[in-house]
Amino acid sequence: MPRETHLEATIGRPLASTISKAKVLMVGAGGIGCELLKNLVMSGFKEIEVVDLDTIDLSNLNRQFLFQKQHIKKSKAHIARASALTFNPNVNIVSRHQNIKDQEFSVDWFKSFDLVMNALDNLDARRHVNKMCLAANVPLVESGTAGYLGQVTVIQKDETECFDCQPKETPKTFPVCTIRSTPSTPIHCIVWAKSYLFNLLFGNAEDDDDEVLSKEDSNDDETAKELAALAAESQALKAILESAGTEGFAQRVFDKVFYTDIQRLRGMEDMWKNRKPPIPLKYDDVVSQSDNQPTPMDIETETTTLKDQRVWTLAETAQVFSDSLNKLTARLKEMRATDPEASVHFDKDDPEALDFVTATSNLRAHVYGIEEKSRFQVKAMAGNIIPAIATTNAIIAGMMVMLAFKILNKRLADCKTSYLVYGRHRPQLIVSEPLAKPNPKCYICRNSYIVLKIDTSKSTVQDLIDLLESNSLVELEIQENGRVIYDPDFDDNVAKTLESLQITDGKFVDIVDEEDRKIIVYLKHM
Ligand SMILES: Nc1ncnc2c1ncn2[C@@H]1O[C@H](COP(=O)(O)OP(=O)(O)OP(=O)(O)O)[C@@H](O)[C@H]1O
Ligand SMILES: [Zn+2]
Numbered sequence: 001m002p003r004e005t006h007l008e009a010t011i012g013r014p015l016a017s018t019i020s021k022a023k024v025l026m027v028g029a030g031g032i033g034c035e036l037l038k039n040l041v042m043s044g045f046k047e048i049e050v051v052d053l054d055t056i057d058l059s060n061l062n063r064q065f066l067f068q069k070q071h072i073k074k075s076k077a078h079i080a081r082a083s084a085l086t087f088n089p090n091v092n093i094v095s096r097h098q099n100i101k102d103q104e105f106s107v108d109w110f111k112s113f114d115l116v117m118n119a120l121d122n123l124d125a126r127r128h129v130n131k132m133c134l135a136a137n138v139p140l141v142e143s144g145t146a147g148y149l150g151q152v153t154v155i156q157k158d159e160t161e162c163f164d165c166q167p168k169e170t171p172k173t174f175p176v177c178t179i180r181s182t183p184s185t186p187i188h189c190i191v192w193a194k195s196y197l198f199n200l201l202f203g204n205a206e207d208d209d210d211e212v213l214s215k216e217d218s219n220d221d222e223t224a225k226e227l228a229a230l231a232a233e234s235q236a237l238k239a240i241l242e243s244a245g246t247e248g249f250a251q252r253v254f255d256k257v258f259y260t261d262i263q264r265l266r267g268m269e270d271m272w273k274n275r276k277p278p279i280p281l282k283y284d285d286v287v288s289q290s291d292n293q294p295t296p297m298d299i300e301t302e303t304t305t306l307k308d309q310r311v312w313t314l315a316e317t318a319q320v321f322s323d324s325l326n327k328l329t330a331r332l333k334e335m336r337a338t339d340p341e342a343s344v345h346f347d348k349d350d351p352e353a354l355d356f357v358t359a360t361s362n363l364r365a366h367v368y369g370i371e372e373k374s375r376f377q378v379k380a381m382a383g384n385i386i387p388a389i390a391t392t393n394a395i396i397a398g399m400m401v402m403l404a405f406k407i408l409n410k411r412l413a414d415c416k417t418s419y420l421v422y423g424r425h426r427p428q429l430i431v432s433e434p435l436a437k438p439n440p441k442c443y444i445c446r447n448s449y450i451v452l453k454i455d456t457s458k459s460t461v462q463d464l465i466d467l468l469e470s471n472s473l474v475e476l477e478i479q480e481n482g483r484v485i486y487d488p489d490f491d492d493n494v495a496k497t498l499e500s501l502q503i504t505d506g507k508f509v510d511i512v513d514e515e516d517r518k519i520i521v522y523l524k525h526m
Contacts, residue, residue: 003088007044011405018408019044022114026050027100027129029080031388032143033119034066035397037080041088043401048091049113052077053099057349063390101128103506107451107522110136115407117141117400123168127444130155130163131508135449135522139407141400147386148422150396154403154415154435161436162445180230181265182275186365186373187381193361194346194382197257198353200234201241201325202332202344226268233261244329250322254283258363278367286318308376314366317359324355348383357382395420395430447510447518456498456505456525461486464498468511475514480507498523 008016024045026036029052040048054076056067066083067076081095098105110116110132118140120126126142133140133155140155142163155162178184179192240252262280265271312320328344331352335342346353358378365372373381399418406415416432438445454464461478465486468476477487480503485493493501503509505525512518 003090004044015405015409016044019405020046022404022408023047023112024049024404025110025113025116026119027116027125028052028119028121029064029066029076030054030060030119030121031063031390031393032145032397032400033076034064034080035394036117036119036143036400037084037093038066038087039397039401040404041084041091041093045404046091049094049096050077050080051096051098051100051105052080053097059349063388063393065390100125103504105132106506106524107132107135110138113138115139115141115404117143117404119143119397119400126163131444131520133157134162134445135451135520139412141403141407143396143400145388145392145396145420147389148392148420150392150420151418152396152399152403153417154407154412156407156412157445158438159412159435161438162442164444165436165439165442176230177226181226182271183364183368183370184275186361186371186377189361189364189368189370190357190373190378190382192364193357197360198346198357200237201253202328204341204343229264233264241329245333249329250325251283253325254318254321254363257360258282258367262367276369279369281363281367283318286314308379309374311372311374312359312362314363317362317366317372320355321359321363324352324359327352328356346382348379348385354379354382392420399430443518444520447520449520449522451522451524453524453526454498456503456523458497460495460497461501462494464509465494473511473513473519477512479510479512485509 004016004020007019011019022045024040024047026033026040026048029037029050033050033052037048037050052075055073056064056071056076056079058069058072060067060076061069061072064076066080071079075095075097077095077097081093084093085091116129116133116138118126118129120129121144129140130142134157137157140163141152142155143152144150154160174188174191178188179196183189183192237253237256240249240256243249243252258281260280262278266277266280271277332342332344335344344350344353346357348354354375358373358375361378361382362372364370379385403415406412412435415435417435418430418432420429421431422429440446452467454467464478465476475488478485480501484490485501485503498504503523505523507523509521509523510518511521
């Protein structure tokens with residue numbers, strides 16, 4: 001019996017035929033994507049394109065069942081394709097190991113699909129695909145999971161809410177002074193280690209201004225002074241960096257951040273009126289304490305699990321600090337030999353980076369009398385990890401296919417937003433509600449989209465203004481990704497070419513006219 005017979009019996013021959021001809025784009029081949037691709041090839045889809053920018057990591061294997069140990073470091077998109085084909089070889093899958101934001105994935109390319117399915121893990125990429133699907137007028141099935149929670153919905157231009165119709169919660173930020181001067185919890189120390197110290201030592205100038213630090217408390221005079229002092233402190237640390245690779249380097253960094261800087265802070269009496277002041281720590285004192293402690297050799301002979309799960313002694317922490325600092329600076333030096341702008345970014349799966357952040361956050365916690373954490377705990381906190389659960393992904397991917405059936409069967413009205421909710425006293429696991437109408441105030445989907453073909457290397461901002469004005473749009477304001485390019489009081493850019501302002505093929509430009517009408521122009525270079 002051919003494979004399709006059961007499907008035709010279940011959903012009817014006409015829909016089975018529509019599905020077999022539909023061209024589907026799946027963005028993301030991670031936790032949800034692996035489940036989804038397996039579902040798609042098993043439920044009659046025959047034309048699938050998969051895009052994922054990442055490679056397979058050991059930590060993916062517990063839930064991304066299309067991947068196995070021998071696939072580590074290989075492209076997720078290509079391996080997902082190869083594994084899915086073993087379930088059903090009669091499917092045409094195109095895999096692309098690329099970022100969905102790449103220019104070649106133009107509006108026209110999106111238009112070539114009947115349906116787009118998002119299996120992504122970040123707001124930025126979701127927002128981009130949302131915009132592209134609106135511009136191309138292609139239905140989008142959007143999904144997401146976090147632990148036991150999950151969600152699926154459908155986005156269709158002019159019919160439903162888009163991804164940006166409702167404001168999204170932005171990741172939590174911490175006031176600069178809490179992180180830099182007055183931490184009181186382990187997460188404050190971890191954020192300091194990961195977002196401040198790590199970037200200062202191994203990043204480049206662009207990495208300095210991290211978004212997790214909010215500037216909201218920098219208004220009053222005292223705070224401004226403190227911020228200036230902190231900036232001077234960062235500069236002094238950068239000077240020590242010149243001696244990277246020489247003997248005593250780790251000790252100099254240690255004494256600078258855990259002794260000299262803390263000593264200065266401790267001298268600010270007002271700061272400690274209602275708080276316990278920090279106690280400066282010297283490298284030599286820690287190392288001389290270590291006589292009765294296990295030597296580094298003892299640590300090495302422990303199993304990785306044990307070393308990960310218990311809180312290290314102060315001497316061990318100092319040892320891990322200097323080892324990881326020396327290894328990371330050596331790595332950076334090697335990278336900069338070929339690219340002077342190179343930097344190392346914190347990655348929870350990079351063992352040396354995690355060692356460094358665990359050691360420095362715990363040394364800081366020690367100085368401030370805050371509870372210290374194991375490497376395992378630091379990994380979860382620094383990586384913002386909510387454990388991913390295979391079952392949640394499987395349920396959500398199943399519901400995505402049901403929505404795909406309805407959309408392709410032209411029954412958008414039957415589609416619902418569904419939430420997977422978890423709670424002991426709730427009678428049901430899945431709660432659904434009708435798709436919401438577009439938010440009339442949405443800046444993204446309530447605008448007109450136009451595609452403008454223009455030579456971006458020759459055309460100037462003035463040419464663009466003339467073109468728009470000839471279409472009766474007057475008193476314009478032009479923005480690109482939040483950057484003001486032109487408004488009636490700011491004409492510095494009018495003579496510049498679009499290309500010189502990095503407004504090139506595939507970019508979106510926002511136009512607001514005198515009546516506050518918004519138009520999103522999608523630029524095509526020609
Ligand atoms: N801009 C993008 N273009 C293409 N693929 C993307 C883009 N952004 C994210 N992805 C992919 O979306 C997938 C999301 O899957 P998932 O949430 O399971 O994340 P993961 O990285 O596999 O796991 P974890 O984050 O838990 O380590 C990832 O494979 C990721 O590479
Ligand atoms: Zn919207």
